[in-house]
Amino acid sequence: MREQGGERTLALRGPLWATAILALASCQSLPEPSASAVVNGAAMRAVDAPANAGNWMSYGRDWGEQRYSPLRQINEGNVSQLGLAWFDDLETMRGVQATPLAVDGVLYNASVYNVVTAYDGATGAKLWTYDPEVGAEWARLACCGPTSRGIAAWEGKIIIAALDGRLIAVDAKTGEHLWTTQTFDRAEAYSITGAPRVFDGKVVIGNGGADYGTRGFVAAYDVNTGEPLWKFYIVPGNPADGPDGEASDSAMDIARPTWFGKFWEIGGGGAAWDSMIYDPALNLVYIGTGNGSPHMWHFRSEGKGDNLFLCSIVAVDADTGEYKWHYQMVPEEDWDFTCTQPMMTADLRIGGRTRQVIMQAPKNGFFYVLDRATGELLSAESYVSVNTWASRIDMATGRPVLMPGAHNGTTPHIMSPSWLAAHSWHPMAYSPQTGLVYFPAQEQGAIYARAEEKPAWVHHRSNSGQARGNMPELRSQLQEQINAAEKGYLLAWNPVTQSEAWRVPYRVPGSGGVLATAGNLLVQGTIDKTLAIYAADDGRKLWEMAIDQVPVAGAITYMAGGEQYIAINAGWGGSPVYNLGPFSTSSAKLLVFKLGASGVTLPPPAPAVALPRPPWLTATEAEVARGRALYGESCNRCHGENAIGGVKDLRWMTAETRAKFNDIVLRGIYADRGMLGFDDVLSEQDASDIHTFLIARANEDYADAGHP
Structure with a gap:
């Protein structure tokens, strides 16, 4: 966690109450919520009232979820x-x-x-x-x-x-x-x-x-x-x-x-x-x-x-x-x-x-x-x-x-x-x-x-x-x-x-x-x-x-x-x-x-990494087709339709990852990264066929991704 000004406070403590301010002009905010404000039916029926306007008390702010705030201290002019x-x-x-x-x-x-x-x-x-x-x-x-x-x-x-x-x-x-x-x-x-x-x-x-x-x-x-x-x-x-x-x-x-x-x-x-x-x-x-x-x-x-x-x-x-x-x-x-x-x-x-x-x-x-x-x-x-x-x-x-x-x-x-x-x-x-x-x-x-x-x-x-x-x-x-x-x-x-x-x-x-x-x-x-x-x-x-x-x-x-x-x-x-x-x-x-905030900066982006050359495809079309079907039923929600995008784009796995593919998919060796094992619904052959499909997809797209 980074903050602007002061030192990080580690001890548990209650909310910091603030004094209400008046909305004097269009460039001013509405009043600060009072110390007695509480999220209840009365407050939710009056989300734009001075005591509540500075809060965001529900998922869409109001029960009708318009996601519109009457605050205007920050506005198009500043x-x-x-x-x-x-x-x-x-x-x-x-x-x-x-x-x-x-x-x-x-x-x-x-x-x-x-x-x-x-x-x-x-x-x-x-x-x-x-x-x-x-x-x-x-x-x-x-x-x-x-x-x-x-x-x-x-x-x-x-x-x-x-x-x-x-x-x-x-x-x-x-x-x-x-x-x-x-x-x-x-x-x-x-x-x-x-x-x-x-x-x-x-x-x-x-x-x-x-x-x-x-x-x-x-x-x-x-x-x-x-x-x-x-x-x-x-x-x-x-x-x-x-x-x-x-x-x-x-x-x-x-x-x-x-x-x-x-x-x-x-x-x-x-x-x-x-x-x-x-x-x-x-x-x-x-x-x-x-x-x-x-x-x-x-x-x-x-x-x-x-x-x-x-x-x-x-x-x-x-x-x-x-x-x-x-x-x-x-x-x-x-x-x-x-x-x-x-x-x-x-x-x-x-x-x-x-x-x-x-x-x-x-x-x-x-x-x-x-x-x-x-x-x-x-x-x-x-x-x-x-x-x-x-x-x-x-x-x-x-x-x-x-x-x-x-x-x-x-x-x-x-x-x-x-x-x-x-x-x-x-x-x-x-x-x-x-x-x-x-x-x-x-x-x-x-x-x-x-x-x-x-x-x-x-x-x-x-x-x-x-x-x-x-x-x-x-x-x-x-x-x-x-x-x-x-x-x-x-x-x-x-x-x-x-x-x-x-x-x-x-x-x-x-x-x-x-x-x-x-x-x-x-x-x-x-x-x-x-x-x-x-x-x-x-x-x-x-x-x-x-x-x-x-x-x-x-x-x-x-x-x-x-x-x-x-x-x-x-x-x-x-x-x-x-x-x-x-x-x-x-x-x-x-x-x-x-x-007016200044002095807080985000870490620099990681340097771009060149895409690894995928292995040459040696499988039969039938094996690729079977892998495509298994991928569609087990993988595409997280890893993308037709193996494009998603949480992790599996077309561009490294050689090291490919060597561990079945261990990752079946035995969950990357469980700490959120990739749990699928050995209850997929066999060794199933995982291999999915990998074959991914190799095929990588070869199809490698040249278009900007590589010879």
Whole structure:
């Protein structure tokens, strides 16, 4: 940890209280939070009040998750004076996706494996650290690594939703453990990467695991005791088992007729792994739901039925979990599309009257505006230039008009958007000043094809039902088209007119979430390994700093000691990018900025290393094809589609690493780096075939990477 001024303080101590200041002009901040401020229902209903405006008390700041701050001490007129005040090296090369919290001058942050640290928000002095000691095996058992998108705060408690399913409360002043509740059976293929939310004393949390064959659900717990309050299943279970006896029973009566075959044998899916928001006036919790399990509709439901409530927004009663309404974005889900992307509420002037709306830009490339009281679809338009899934949303029925050939057959074809998402989990923001919604968008196709036969289910491995290596020549041609069309950009979207206001293009996809402020600022980490700040009204770049990392998380802003700070986690999450090329970063860091800060510098980037020449390919095409299929089911979520990008680009292994490949993959000799062994699901021959596929891919791409 580095700080500006003074010495690092090691002793545990409480928050530093600051004196309130008046907002005298547009260039001034709002008042500093008072010593009596506490995160509770009253505070969350008045997040912009003087006592609360300098805090960031929940994942999206407010319950509707607009990620807009009224602070304006830092503004477009002086942001050029921004400097690094302090940072903490998180000592990991893994992606860090968490949004920090800030309450009364104390910053709370979550790193990988759910390790939570409290800092003095002004100096960076560590106040306490709580390590829930999540087992290293969860780096493999979870879909996408040991990440956490955030924590929650409520009445002097910090709430942690651990990767292994534990819901944990610790004391916000001391970090001492208060209570723990296990939210799922750890023998099942669930995990938690999303941030918990606390809505009026109820902790609401979902889980991941749809790719691995689970039945998704969301549950609520008492924030003071951890006692369960209600549970809502997202898809039906085995009809022979009868009702679950849970809050979702009435909803399952609606969902069950939309499923066919023995869908329950591989879970059904629907896991709500991230987005949940709350409207206290309507007393509704909104749940964004996930993809099907297996991905292929043909295998999951005999190619029939809408499969409720996959890829939907479902509204439930906050007190009971009782179903109220739903809107399904992707009926007949066949593409690993999720609707777990960020949602937000706002009041918009539409058609001559003010409408209470909920908005979302999910994976499928359409931006949706719904009435949040009833679920009525108000509008939906595509925000990407290419959409091979659907041509439009039929406003009479609310259903997508599918493009010819959109459903998966056994012949490989391009889907764009794809599982890589037109917009993924990365936070979006809304500015009431501009009326615009901001989010990172991308156009990344992928090759889809259904397997000839339903694959055998393997526990804790992606059971997609896809074919991975058939028709290799066609696949090669399609991949060239995909690579040529790849793009990423920061998008400013007008939700009333459903049109693009402006965009900031990037060389490739991969830039992070966004924060909007009353200072006409829009803050985003970029794939160019910088933190950038743009004018929220027109996208002008106002400030940028090279940081040798990609902050994929969302930034926050807060007050401490009368000064406004901007904080962000910078840790590249390894999202596959086809045209990224050789890419290295420094260790992940928590970075904190303020006006006039100087004297704090980041370590210099490591020198670039030449790519090693891969071994010559001597295997048969059949061996390569088998390795491709095994890689697709076991490796591509972390290491990239078609072995491009990801946490570690395996095309460019050194000779030393290649010599240990089977030991790494099967016996977990790099477990301390997060690469656990797969000997429970892969054989020696399986690992060798995967290595053969990686050698083939390296030879295909070596010359294009700039080598003779």
